Amino acid sequence: MKINIIGGGTSGWWTAGYLRKNHPDVEITLIESPNIETVGVGESTMPNVRAFFEELNIPEEAWIKSCSGVRKEGNVKTNFNYVGDEPYNFMFIHSGFDEWYEKYSRGEVDKFSVYDLYDPDDWRGYAYHIDAAQAWQIVKEYTKDIKHILATVTRDELPEADLHIDCTGLGRHIIQDKTMYTYPDTLIDTCIVRRIEEDTKNYSETVGRDYGWDFNVYLSDKRVGCGYVFDSSKLSIDDAKKEYMNNNGHRKFLTDFRVLKWEPGRLKTPWQDNTVAVGLSVGFVEPMEANGLSLLIHQIKTLSKVLNKPNREKIYNRAVIKVFDEVADFIWHHYACTSRSDTSFWKHYAELDGKTTLLQRIQNNTNLKQNLYPSYVYAYLAIYYGIPNDKKKVDK
Template sequence: MGTTEHVVIVGGGTAGWLTAARLGAMANRQFDITLVESPSVPTVGVGEGTWPSMKATLQAIGLSERVLISECDASLKQGTLFHGWRTGAADDSYLHPFSLPPEYASKNIAEYWRRDGLRYPFHEVVTPQALIATTHKAPKTADTPDYAFALNYGYHVDAVKFAALLRQHSVSRFGVRHIEGHVAGVSSDSAGFLTSLELEGGDRLSGDFFVDCSGQKALLIGDHFKVPFESARHVLPNNRAVVAQVPYNEPNDEIHSCTQSSAQDCGWIWDIGLQSRRGVGYVHNADFISEAEATQTLRNYAEQSVGAKVAQDLACRTLNFEPGYRGTPWTHNCVAVGLSAGFIEPLEASALAMIEQAASFLVESFPVNRDLMGPASRAFNRKMESNWASIQEFLKLHYVLSDRDDTPYWQQACDETSISEGLSDKLALWQIRAPWHPDTPRIDELFPAASYQYVWLGMNGHLNGVIGSAGQGGKDHASSSADLDPILFKVRERALQLSRAMPGNRQLLNALRMNNPSATVTA
């Protein structure tokens, strides 16, 4: 029956070490784990924005939040603030926060905006997080236990330090064997199942189950198994990023509580605040802008906050990527996790969340023997296929509602012929009801209906040809605004209360660093 006694992970980036830690922390684990990483192939070194799901992932591996904050330059992220996506005007911005609107389980608050064509910003009034996050305040106080919160949050982390912390934790806590070696060859049996890897220098590494976390190289899933790559360029064409690290002007400068995402002529720039520096990157479509122009655009952006001298001296790095994914990331006894499985632009920082979901699946449905590889792989592949479809739909939503047509890039990005049937159906249905739970029927959906509400209303989708809205006599099937006022009043009260109680983001991080147990806690 072929019991799974030895798991071999190829690649020591965030995907490899996160998977190693999750498997290592499995209760009653009856297999060994070896992670091999090449000394000559660097990790991608980006991936600084996470989702709130990372809290549960870190808890599952017994890693203290204070250690994360101390070791990884981490800060707390409360959502993404989008600038210039609708019209490009100076006052054009909206927030996609991590907190849900009030009474979310049973009441579709977004419906008031759709029905009445409300123009005041949805995000600003349906969650206290808008006030807290946009005033650089923290979502918790220093007394709040690890991972608990007043307002939901994820993290901004230094990607290289994060992978290093996960490595140290996996090795010391779970006994994961770490080998530095460059995989140069692969052996398989007559049924096509992998049996061992050959390392440069001649060593051989045998295993029963292999996890391909080799990044864009996709050594096992691509080079060996030749699993087809499904390009997503026709939907989301961005395929290059120029990235840089920007110093703060003063050590005590405010730390943004959200990822900033600023639309540009040929893409968008992310801006992430860590404790000791910011991370910025210009994601763009290489068909419309040269690498040199993109680099200059990033420098110009940085110049606004740090001045010309610092901006022109920034060390900029270019990363090329083909947007897309492997249709069947798990084949035989090999599963691809991380960049080897695919990547689509980091507009909503979904890549680490995909790694978390993949690792969770492996923990919950670990193929303890070869007979289970087939059923487990089919279930995994279905789940990932569905996730990739959701990512494409949700990211595309950010573009298609834009009024921008000021550059060829925006004309192409908003082109309706690049919209999937699923998104097209949603947009049609939202003319008669706002985004709601039926749009996201799976219990483990990547993006909840609330996320669709924040982006759809943030982009003023409800003011665009909505059926039954204000002026078209559609009030009879929905509650009156008198119902809404007390709900929003409560949100406002809570926002003011939290605004008084919450420390500044940096203030909280300083306090947590000083109170770092410098040790990992029990899972």
């Protein structure tokens, strides 16, 4: 089988590395533009990044250094419930959480005592902050025996192949039907991002702002990927920059702002005939909860599993869409449980009822081995939003 991978960012090279390892007989050509830059904002990740590199046989000490990586224990949120609410660290806690949550629901322990359960040695006990603009380079070094072409191509110029993998990012230059499925109430569609110099932290930070939220992702070389993601129908880029600087002007900036825009959602059909989208070309909801690279890894592994199956297109589309929709649902709950109504952005969400479905998600008792977002992850949100876990009030 001959495969073209078009795009050389994280999606292109991670896909090339994984397919090379798992399908040694496939002929792979990777075509990347020397002119179109990759996305790399300072990415906060989920724990599956570690397992992915293990599968590629690239040792942690090698890859973590190559992309200024830092082990991440959690994500601290504030200002999503109300302005000035108490920062709460959403840590990677698995063992003991359910028992603790029962006690918490009975009022026997306070919400901060959950931190005592944190164990970095637990299964999936940590993830990473990485620079995605660098995270593909080590995979490129380890990936041998592929043809590499530097060129900006259109679909008509592609070398003959059985399958084209569109890794061209938000531009989606290869996939033909670009019809998107969008999620109701997903408003964030723009990011202004810049780099700051500050000491490293092992947790990322997300701070609710007037029309979205600020993020800080700390890298090992004292660079911080930081910026403001917001709803561009309510706030101009210039006003976003002003608001950002009002809140962060005291910090030491290394770069000017870069602006990134996307249509929140996913392709209706990620695999179409002999072309499959992987990475940002499939879509992007928004950066909340570090989902981008996690979705990418899911897509790469799914593609690899189904590559030789007769109904590969159908399985891939079903699996990719399911996980994307779960991500969008989880993100929706981050806004739809708010008590804020201080701007038109938050008022929109304050009028939604996220609490009822949040409690349903918790009480469905799902576990992490079978679900992208198990019950306890939703329980964490309920704790942050001060939503009592009163089982009697909720229909399953």
